[in-house]
Structure formats: C-alpha cells, structure tokens
Amino acid sequence: MKRLLATWDDFWLAPEPTSTVAVVRVAYGVLLLAWAATLGPDLSPFFSTSGLLPGGHDLPWSWSLLDAVGSDVVTTVVYGLLVAAAVGLVLGYRTRLAAVVAFVAVVSFYRRNPAVFQSGDQALRVFSFYFMFAPAGVALSLDRWRRARDRFWQFPERPVWALRLIQVQLSLIYLFTVWGKVRGTRWNDGTAVSYSLRIGELVRLELPAWLTTSVAVSNVATYTALAIEFAMAVFVWNRRARPWVLTAGVLLHLFIEVTLRVGFFSLTMFLYYLAWLDPQKVRSWLLALARRRRPVPLEAAAVEG
C-alpha cells in the first residue's frame, strides 16, 4: 500500500521545473485571446436575451454567469473579463486569478449557448478547469518579475499535477475517440477519411477528387489516423516513443487543420500537446533564448533548476 501511494505521489506530486507550465500558460493565453476575438462579433446573436437562444441550457448542476443574471450587460462584462484574463495569462500577471476568471468566462459562454460550440471549444473548456490548479505564475511571468526580479530566469520546482491531469485528459480523449470509431462501419472498412474530406460544409482546402475518392488512399489514411490516435492514447506514456508519437499527432492535426474547417479544435489539441514537453529541455531552450537577447548570469539561471 505504501509503495502504491509512493508511486501515485511520484506521478502526480513530484516537483519539476515550472518551465513547461510557463510555456503552456503563454500559449493558453494567446489561444484564449484569439478565441475571444473571434467570439466578439457574435456576442449579440449567440448570447443576448434577444439572440438565437433566448434561454439557457438546463443541465443538473451546470451554471453560467450569463444565465444567472440574464442581462446583456453581464454578457459584455464577462466578455471583458475573458479578454483581461487572457492578457493576464499571456503576461503572467495575477496568474491564478486570471486562470480562475478564464475558466468562469469560458464555461459561462459555453453553457449559455452550447449549440454554437464544438469539440475544440469543449477541449478548451476542459483545459480551463485543469489549468486553474497549475503553478503557472511561478516562472516567466510578471508575477515573478514583481517578486524576484533578480532571479527572473529561474524556474522553481513545483508539483505540476494540473499538467498531469491535462496529459491524462489528452490520452483519454484519444482513447475514447478510437473506442467510438472502431464501433462504426467506415473506420473499419477504411473509408472514413474519404467521407470526412468530402463533407461540403467542412471542407477548407479541396483536395483533388482522385485523391479523396481513392479507396486505396482512403484505406491508408483511415488506418494511419486510427493508429496515431491509439498511439496518442497509449504509447505517449512511453518516454522513448513519446517524441515520435507526438510528432505523428502534430502532423495528423496539421492535416486536419489545413483541410477541414474545425475552428479551434487542432489548435487546442496543440495546447494539450505542449503539456508533454520535457521541463528540463524547455528550461534549456528558454535560457538559450534569453542569453541570445541578454546574458543571463549562470548562477541566476541555474540555482533553482
């Protein structure tokens, strides 16, 4: 039992440099800013009381600030808070507060009108919950600058169980998507990719018909996609296989991003991928980057690593 507990704690609670979590935070903030910017023009039709869905969605224990108050002013205020939180995350300014506000705002918008959101938005909403618990302002942030300017380029070690949750979540996303697909027909007979690339309203880059209607090409693409998704669910946990699996995953999502109109789906998946970056390597990259701009005293960079 003791051993089991030690393994559990080692997985979830072992401290590691906060370099990866800092990079994830900046990427999350940038993505959230883009998400908010694209939401802005449609606030009225999507979320106002005179919009496409005058009332909220009723699920047990689900909540939304937009429903709770039911006023269009609140929609504008929550939107402003979302933008402020995204900027706060990019800069690492009052980071914990920014992460909490981001979560509340994303969930509030999503729950107010789930009919206008899809898997990418869902992945962002789930991410926003986990990230509230990340020690995201500890390094590479204005918070750090304000509190320990002389040691700005240090990356103190902290338990990063929030990143572990994000990693587990990513693995489960692929596990359950593969589970769902193998129970269908077209993923089994190898025609799924051909159909997917010809859904008119989703096509972003129209590939030549000889390619999208080829049975052989579709078979290869379908089974490759399934294999990559399965690898992302299982083999990503193997340290040696990880770089290859992540690279394959990135290529898969780049292909989806270029060919299909899937909103923020692929970009949010990339955000999850960042959680897998080795903190030691990320720390080295960041220090190398910093030294290119300005020499960082070795002792200032190394002590806390």
Place this chain on the structure above:
Amino acid sequence: MAREAETLDKPGTAGASAAPHSTGGHSPQERLEASAGGRWLLRAFLALTVTAVVVWNFPGSGIRTGVLPVVDRYMNATGLAQNWKVFAPDPTDTTSELVARIEYADGTWEQWRPPRGSDLVGEYRTYRWAIFADRQHGEVWRSLREPLARWLARTHGEGGRRVVKVELISRRRPTPPPGTDGPPPPWEQSTLFILDLSSGTRR
C-alpha cells in the same frame, strides 16, 4: 513526499524561491500540497476527477448508468462534461446546407444563409455558425429552429419592412462511396420549420 519537502525547503533550491522573502510566501495551494492532510485531500480530488472523466466517457456500461447522476453533477459543475465522438462512430455521408426564406408584407422575399468566413482567418469566427446551422438538420436540436426563425424575423424586420413568414429549409446531398464515378447526386430539399407571423402559426 520527502523529495518535495527537501526541494521546497532547502535553501538555494526550488523552495528558496517560494520562501516568503523572495516570492511573497507560499500560496494556499503550496501549503495544501505540503501538509499531510492536504495531500490526502489532493489524492482524493485527483482520483475522483480521473474516475469521473473515465466513467463519463465509458459508453453504456452498467457502472456508468449506476453512478451517472452523481458523476453528471460533478462533470457539469466543474465544466468537465465531454464527448469525444469526433467523426465517430462514422463521419456523415451527407453534405448539408441551411437556408432561410424570409418573406415580407410587401410580397418580396430574400434568402439568408449562415455567415461563412474566409478559409484562412474568417473560418475561426464562422465555424460557430456552421455548427449551429448543422445542428438544425437533426432532431436532437430541433428546439433551436423556432428561436432561429424568430431571430431572423426580428433582425430582418429592423429596417421598417415587416416580415410575415420565415421558412427554414434543409438542403442535403449524399456523398457517394469512394471508388464510384459519375456526377454528384442532386440536392434534396425539405422544410424544417415555418414561422408564419401573419397567421401566428408555426410548424
């Protein structure tokens, strides 16, 4: 546990930066992570969360049905409710379009389609319109039709012209299986919803 205590507390290591004199003191979360009781709380939270996510996603199992009311509430409250059936169990074999025909009191009419932005940038805004339009075709989201029709009537009647009727039309075209030649099949059209403001009926 020991590893963290050493790291957090030993001067000159990670803990040094978290000391009160350098970064403003331990945060409540750090104090929680460092205390024995807090660790148990944390273990329980992590176990609960991962279990809830797995149970929630497990398709139609007995366990899922049994504990769903509890898990349901936890997942909704935390915003973790999720569904990863992207193109599963099968990608659709139909291309769909939503069109609205808006009739005015003066006998004229116009057509409305959901906004569709450019492939490069505009798509990141209008994918939300696309998913909203796509959901109109299915029965699960049929309750969205009347609010859409009413919104169209309202927004198109703002210029002083009176809207008397809004008809939501579904246009669908089957995707032929790969390996088949020939011209694309014709579009099939059906009415999803009619909002008749002159007689006050809807169907």
